[in-house]
Amino acid sequence: MVQPPTPPENRLVHADALAFARGLPPGSVDLAYLDPPFFTGRTLKGRGVQAFADHWDGDIDAYLAWLEPLLAALRESLTPTGSIYVHLDWHAVHYAKVLMDRIFGYDSFLNEVVWLYGLGGSSNRRWPRKHDNLLWYARDPGRHWFEAARIPATSQRMRGQMKKAPDWWEIPALNNMAHERTGYPTQKPLALLDRIVRSSCPPRGLVVDPCCGSGTTAVAAHAAGRSFVVGDCAEEAVTVTRTRLDGLEIPFVETLHGERAELS
Numbered sequence: 001m002v003q004p005p006t007p008p009e010n011r012l013v014h015a016d017a018l019a020f021a022r023g024l025p026p027g028s029v030d031l032a033y034l035d036p037p038f039f040t041g042r043t044l045k046g047r048g049v050q051a052f053a054d055h056w057d058g059d060i061d062a063y064l065a066w067l068e069p070l071l072a073a074l075r076e077s078l079t080p081t082g083s084i085y086v087h088l089d090w091h092a093v094h095y096a097k098v099l100m101d102r103i104f105g106y107d108s109f110l111n112e113v114v115w116l117y118g119l120g121g122s123s124n125r126r127w128p129r130k131h132d133n134l135l136w137y138a139r140d141p142g143r144h145w146f147e148a149a150r151i152p153a154t155s156q157r158m159r160g161q162m163k164k165a166p167d168w169w170e171i172p173a174l175n176n177m178a179h180e181r182t183g184y185p186t187q188k189p190l191a192l193l194d195r196i197v198r199s200s201c202p203p204r205g206l207v208v209d210p211c212c213g214s215g216t217t218a219v220a221a222h223a224a225g226r227s228f229v230v231g232d233c234a235e236e237a238v239t240v241t242r243t244r245l246d247g248l249e250i251p252f253v254e255t256l257h258g259e260r261a262e263l264s
């Protein structure tokens with residue numbers, strides 16, 4: 001009798017993103033989500049949680065030189081139906097678009113998803129910045145897996161019905177009182193990762209995140225019935241993710257720094 005394939009083991013890896021990505025078996029990943037430092041020039045601090053640095057001496061070339069091999073390695077890791085979301089904002093998204101067109105091919109670009117998060121500061125000198133940009137590319141644009149998310153329709157004509165979500169998503173950022181808040185800086189809401197995972201990774205597929213921070217991608221993948229391999233170079237991120245996964249009784253294996261993130 002033919003046995004169904006066993007899903008890969010969930011993993012948390014303490015590693016640099018490039019080593020992480022290069023350790024993934026080629027053609028094994030259904031969905032990659034990359035939420036790297038945004039080229040803000042800032043040190044990011046959370047409540048009671050240590051910071052991570054996003055300093056590149058103002059040099060966009062240094063930032064892109066870091067990003068390029070990482071994106072190339074992630075592309076190699078994708079299955080023929082796989083895809084990748086790269087989560088950025090105005091600081092570097094346009095440079096990253098050009099870089100990704102080169103690495104993935106201009107025709108492999110699927111969407112720029114705009115995440116409208118609402119919270120944040122105001123300004124009298126310009127329009128307040130209230131969105132991030134997610135660049136979505138396919139390994140092969142003719143074959144990528146996709147199941148559109150549905151949201152309640154608001155027009156008079158379709159009142160009470162559901163419609164396909166467009167390429168802009170109104171999902172509130174986490175407020176200080178949010179139950180899912182870990183205190184890790186730049187933590188993304190589960191609702192955002194839930195939409196990405198369910199729409200772009202097949203059921204029981206594999207999701208990877210090389211800059212996992214507080215582990216949001218892992219939690220969303222598990223809740224959606226997908227496997228995950230996530231990593232971060234910061235000790236603090238690994239600790240927060242470990243504590244979060246343990247607290248939710250999500251099974252995973254932890255791989256120590258320097259070991260390869262091989263799946264099985």
Ligand SMILES: C[S@@+](CC[C@H](N)C(=O)[O-])C[C@H]1O[C@@H](n2cnc3c(N)ncnc32)[C@H](O)[C@@H]1O
Nearest residue numbers: 016017035052186187188211213214216233234
């Ligand atoms: C924007 S945060 C990710 C937040 C995460 N999506 C969440 O929901 O909590 C970026 C993360 O990238 C990590 N990072 C920065 N440089 C890295 C590198 N070279 N390798 C691995 N992780 C890195 C930081 O430690 C930080 O946790």
